[in-house]
Amino acid sequence: IGAGDSGTRSVNIAVIGGDGIGPEVTREAVKVLGAAVGTDAFTTTEFDLGADRYRRDGEIYPADDIAELAKADAILLGAVGAEPGATDVPSGLVERGFLLRLRFAFDHYVNLRPARLFPGVDGVLSESITNEAPIDLVVVREGTEGLYCGNGGVVRAGTPHEIATEVSVNTAFGVERVVRDAFARAAARNGHLTLLHKHNVLVNAGGLWRRVVAEVGAEYPDVTVDYAHIDAAMIHLVTDPARFDVIVTDNLFGDIVTDLAGAVTGGIGLAASGNINPTGAFPSMFEPVHGSAPDIAGRGLADPTAAILSAALLAEHLRLGDAASQIRDAVAAHLASGPGSLTTSQIGDAIADRLG
C-alpha cells in the first residue's frame, strides 16, 4: 500500500474536484491536510472529471485518466454530478458511468462512513435523545455487490406489460471480506458490531450475511454482535443512535442508512466517506457524502467540513502519522467554538489554523 509514515517519502494524491461545489471544498481539504502533515509530505495531481468534463469532451470514463488515477496512492474526490434535471448530461450517467464504475474498477469493497455528533453541532434530534449518550458510529457498507452490480433488465419496455427486474448478487467472497474489515474496526473501537439486513424477507442474501457474520465473529470473541432489520434500524437511529458502534451492511442498505446517520449527526455537510480497497491493490478514494450542489457553487457557501473529514480518512488510510486524529480534533474544536456563519475558505482557514 502506497505510503509509510509521514515523512518517509512524498505521497501522491490524485485530486478530483469534480462538479459544482466539489472543487471549492476539495481545495480546503488539501489546505487542511497540508497544515496537518506539511505540504512537503504529499504531492497532488489534479484530474478534471465529472459532468463538466463530459459536457466539454463527451468523456465520462477516459481510459488515460483512469490509468493515471490508478497510480496514485489515494484519491480525494469533491463531488461529481450535473444539476438535477440537466438535459445535456443523461440522467445517472455520472453516477453510474464514473462514480460506481470507479468503485468497481478499483474494487472499493469497504465503503466507510463514520457518523459522529460533534459537541456544539445542532442535530435534528431532540436533546432528550442526543443528551443521553454520544453518537459515534461507523458504517461499513459493502461497495461492490448487492443491487449495485447492474444486473437485471426490462422485458416489453414501455408497454402496459413491461417487466423490470433488479438482481442483488451477494457472494461469500464479497461478504466475508467486508465483514472481516468491520470486525477488525469494531475490535479497534468499542467492541460492538451490528449487522443490518432484512433476512426475514431477503432469505437468500440474509442467510449468507448472517452465516458469515457468525463465522467471522467466532474469531472475535471480544466483539459483541447483534442484528437489526433495516426497517427497525431506522427507528433505532432516531430514538437511540448511541446503541451503535460499527454497523456492517450491504450496498443498498448502507446507502440508505448512512444518509440517515449523517442527518442525525449534523447533516451531510459533515459526513465523510472512504471508498476503500484495504488490500492496497488499487488506490482508495475519499469523498464527502454530499453531492455537487450546483445551485450554491462558486459562492463560498459550501461547508468544506465533510471534505476535510474525508481528508482525515485518507490520512488514516495512508497512515500519515497522527494527522487523521489531529484533523478531527481541529474540526471538533472549531465546531465547539461556535463559529457562526463563515465562507468556505474561512472554514478551511479556521481549521487549518488550529493545526498550525
Next chain:
Amino acid sequence: IGAGDSGTRSVNIAVIGGDGIGPEVTREAVKVLGAAVGTDAFTTTEFDLGADRYRRDGEIYPADDIAELAKADAILLGAVGAEPGATDVPSGLVERGFLLRLRFAFDHYVNLRPARLFPGVDGVLSESITNEAPIDLVVVREGTEGLYCGNGGVVRAGTPHEIATEVSVNTAFGVERVVRDAFARAAARNGHLTLLHKHNVLVNAGGLWRRVVAEVGAEYPDVTVDYAHIDAAMIHLVTDPARFDVIVTDNLFGDIVTDLAGAVTGGIGLAASGNINPTGAFPSMFEPVHGSAPDIAGRGLADPTAAILSAALLAEHLRLGDAASQIRDAVAAHLASGPGSLTTSQIGDAIADRLG
C-alpha cells in the same frame, strides 16, 4: 366491496389478535370501533392464527381459516410473530408463511401507512423542525411485488463460494395500479405526490416507476409531483418532513421509509396501516405497524393507539359513515389532553369515552 354506509347492514370483521400484545391491543380497537359506529353495526369473528397457533397445531396457513377469512368484509390484525430468538418457531416463518402470504393471496397491493404528528405527542425531532409545519403524510407502499416476491436463490450454499441472489420484480400492471391509487389519494388530500426510488442505480425498476408516474400524472394536472432518491428521503424526513403529502414507493423502500415516518411522528406505538385491495375482490387487512412485543405482553403496558387508528382505516375503507374521522379526532383529543401513563385498557376506554 363489503359494506355500504353504516347502518344499512351489519359488517363482518375478522379479528386476528395474534401473538404477544396483539390480542390486547385489538380488543381496544374493537371497543373503540363499537363506540364509534355502535356495536350493532358489525359482527366480529375471532381467528386464532400466528406463532402461538403454530406452536400448538403446527399450522401456519390453515386452508380452512384462510377460506373463512376470505369471506370477511375486512380483517383487523393485532400482531403476529414469535419472540426474537425463539427456537420452536423457525425464523421468519410467521412473517413469510402467514403475513406476507396473506398479503399476496388477498392481493393487498396498496399498503397504506399514514404518519401524522398529533399535537401533544413528543416526537424525536427537535422542536425547531416540528414547529415549522405539521407532519401529516401518507405512504402508499406497493404490497405485492418488488423484492418481496420471493425470487432468488442460493448456489453452493454454505461454502466459501456461495452466491445468494434476490430478484426484485416490477410489472407495469403492478406499478400502475398502486400509482393510480396514490394519485387519487393525493388529489383528495393536499395535491402533492412524491415518488421515492433509487433510479440512478436501479435503472430498470426506476425507469418503470418514473414512466408510470409521469403517465398517470398526466391525468392529474392538479397534483404536483416530485421525486426523491430513497437515501435523500431519509434526510428529508428528519430535516423537513412537512414537505411530504403522499409518498408512493415500492415494497422494500416502503417498508424502510414507513418505519422512519412512524418514528418521527410519535413512534410505532401510534403507526397504523392498511393492507388494501381496493377492488374489493378480497378483504383488506388493517394492522398496527408494530410487532407482537412478547416481552411486554399481558401486562397492560402496550399502547393500543396504533391498533385503534388501524380500526379507523378499516372504517374508512368500509365507508362506515364518518367513523374514521371521529376515531381520529378522539385519538387526537386524547393525546392532546396529556393523558400521562395509562394501561392498555385505560387508553381504549379514554378514547371510546370521547365517542360516547
